[in-house]
Amino acid sequence: MLKNYIKIAIRNLSKNKLHTGINLIGLSLGIGVSILIFFFVQFELNFDDFHHDSDRIFRLSRHQVEEGEDLRSYSTPIITAPTFENEFPQIEATTRYISSVAQAYLDESTTQSQRLMMVSPEFLNIFSFNLLEGDKDQALDDKFGIVITEEVAEKYFGDSHPIGKSIRLKMGDGFEAYTVTGLLENLPSNSSLDFEILMNDMNLDYTIGEENQNSWFNVFGDTYVKVTDPSAKASIEAGVEAMMKKVLGEEYEEGEYYFTLQPISEIHITDDPITGMAETTRPTLLWILAGIAFLILLIACINFTTMAIGRSTTRAKEVGVRKTMGAEFGQLVFQFLTEAFLTTLMALVFGLILAELLVPTFNNLFEKELSLVYGPLQILILVGLVLVITAMAGAYPAFFMSNLRPIKVLKGNLSMHFGKQAxxxxxxxxxxxxxxxxxxxxxxxxxxxxxxxxxDLGFDQEMLVIVNVPEVNSTSFVKSIAAGFQQAELYRQALVGRSEVQSAGITISTYGDDAFWDAGFPTEEEEQFNFRVNFVGGDYIKTMGLELQEGRDFNPNPGADSSAFIINETFAQAIKWEDPLGEMMPNTRFKPHQIVGVVKDFHHNSLYKEIEPVLFAKSPETFFSGINMLMINSAANPKVIAKGTGNDFEAFRAVLENEWKKVFPLEAFTFSFMDQTVEEQYxxxxxxxxxxxxxxxxxxxxxxxxxxxxxxxxxxxxxxxxxxxxxxxxxxxxxxxxxxxxxxxxxxxxxxxxxxxxxxxxxxxxxxxxxxxxxxxxxxxxxxxxxxxxxxxxxxxxxxxxxxxxxxxxxxxx
Structure with missing residues (x-):
């Protein structure tokens, strides 16, 4: 019987080639795009679920409340990890997760900037990354032992076996040899944690002084904890206040400084603008994409339905004859649903082919590594999709046509206006x-x-290039910035003598949401005043094309204007200065300083955010003397920004690279465009x-x-x-x-x-x-x-x- 239904269905579909073709094309397009989107949504929703104990892994969130405002961040103090592990028996293990950069030898004549992650020895036991070689219990025990991914192993060692070999990294004043103790499979594409090299966090001694390592108010990187049971989250959070009273003593004020635990499953899918070091996706994007997939499928199903109803006059006589010959209602329904099922099944095959062809384009568009993997769940989704589409597209025409009265049909009284036109x-x-x-x-x-x-962002993006200078590690934050500026000044001086370079400046921050650092100080009225800060040097204001409304620019010479600040218009308005020039900060803790200029408001953030108060300083030491809050949102190594003359970018780039080789002969030259940095935000x-x-x-x-x-x-x-x-x-x-x-x-x-x-x-x-x-x-x-x-x-x-x-x-x- 089923064989006959299929034969008749195939005969009817091949007889009406135009309508079958239109249905096939429409459904194939709808199914192909929908499969791609549904697999993408599933991929995003399953981020980090490859960790065996993902329900027991949490990231610490730090909360500092000032003037009723919760200054929340995922950056935590160095001391947080051991303190939490000691104070809460519900915590099985903890790990720091702190990013760093070091120069690495590719060969004896070439170095390159290498991303690192400093973690605690328990890192590989907390997370389920696949360790191909090495012992996860001991791989990170040694200060000079590192764990690398397959991709990094190929870059440094080619096809040779990496275990036991060394990579020379500049962590302090000189290069140290770090031995490869573990080889990781390349990270899953659905991992929130992204790294190339793992090293023991004992190496923090090279970059962070002992005082900062033991401070509860200096933050560096993320902290992850693994608890004994998922339900322990509530009891740990309830005990945080007592812990903070114990460790801070008289410095602690109730409700003003505390920590909460964020499940790792909630890290990736979030609308939270504060993301820490994790890659995130907004849930609204997934909802919109899922809605698009549904709407396209719905349109294709409507095509099927409307054409089936439209062909009712040609199929009506078939129904009438078959009913007269004894066909039952259920048999007719099954026949029409069989046709819908076969059409949908063929469309699924074409849709899968289309989806596979579109995967590279989709990955390029969303910068993902999605692949269509057909596991049991995916096959179940596809089967469900076929059944749902068959029901959506074929059910109404099947029941409608099977319900036609034979006597009316065979007398020829049925027409296109039979009441279903509406x-x-x-x-x-x-x-x-x-x-x-x-x-x-x-x-x-x-x-x-x-x-x-x-x-108009308020600055000039044309022919503006950003060059990262080598990072200088130091246990003193101020000394590290100062040493970085000295290196950057050498390169800047080399550039300004060239006719291809219009001007050059130095900056800590470039452009983008939270690129400028958050800072604040208490005013004389004991109110907290928060703003953004950027440390600059050389001809920064001139190079960026910022417009001075009042006063003057910084003196570009090193050491000059160390007590000078420049602010934007919004800063002056927020602090209620009618004539800002010569003003002093309303806080006596600041070392001697003076406001020497006011720049016209510009957008240092993306256009998602309003313009904020901004302060520029040349001397970190003068600035740090008066603030009580600093949140570092971007890398602390200085960058040189250079503006070219004319439109010949190749000549401009050649000058930048040639001068780089003279100043930093062993360092790899890398640059980025300011306009690309701006576009990245959107x-x-x-x-x-x-x-x-x-x-x-x-x-x-x-x-x-x-x-x-x-x-x-x-x-x-x-x-x-x-x-x-x-x-x-x-x-x-x-x-x-x-x-x-x-x-x-x-x-x-x-x-x-x-x-x-x-x-x-x-x-x-x-x-x-x-x-x-x-x-x-x-x-x-x-x-x-x-x-x-x-x-x-x-x-x-x-x-x-x-x-x-x-x-x-x-x-x-x-």
């Missing part, structure tokens, strides 16, 4: 609604991102915009095929009417308009609902920007006219073809 029109209108909703949303996103790209929303644009294109394509098929079916059912009208003198234009007005009403209805709804839905997305720009009404008007023209073109082409038929052929049977 449903077909509604489904087609819904298709257009979804398509134009996606297009309008794309328009809003493109317009906003264009406005962001063209917005990559997530740029990607989302491209994905919505792609979805809108697919939705329009599927809707166009559906409109084409529906117009063809509608016209095919009224060929005799067209013949009669032509015989009576009707023009081709009037007949074309007769069909066009029916579909134009559907189009206009979809557009009129989609456009205002898109404005409403996109409010939350556009609200995240400090600078907002909505498209003009003209853009939406052109979009609506485009939709009308789109419908006119498709329907008119079908109608024109029908009006060219000879009426004699259409009426000869009457």
């Amino acid at each position: 449903l077909r029109k509604g489904l087609v209108a819904f298709q257009f609604f979804i398509s134009f909703l996606l297009i309008a949303s794309t328009l809003i996103m493109v317009n906003q991102m264009q406005a962001i790209r063209n917005y 990559k997530a929303d740029e990607r989302l915009g491209k994905m919505v644009f792609l979805a809108a294109g697919i939705a329009i394509l599927i809707a166009a095929m559906g409109l084409f098929a529906m117009a063809a079916l509608s016209i095919a059912g009224r060929t005799k009417e067209i013949g009669i009208r032509k015989v009576l003198g009707a023009s081709s234009a009037s007949i074309s308009w007769m069909f066009n007005k029916e579909f134009l009403f559907i189009t206009v209805a979809g557009v009129l609902i989609a456009l205002p709804l898109s404005l409403y839905l996109m409010q939350n997305w556009i609200a995240q920007f400090a600078v907002k720009d909505w498209p003009s009404w003209l853009n939406f008007a052109l979009l609506a006219l485009g939709g009308v023209a789109f419908t006119l073109l498709i329907v008119s082409a079908q109608a024109f073809k029908a009006t060219r038929m000879n009426p004699v052929k259409t009426l000869k049977d009457e």
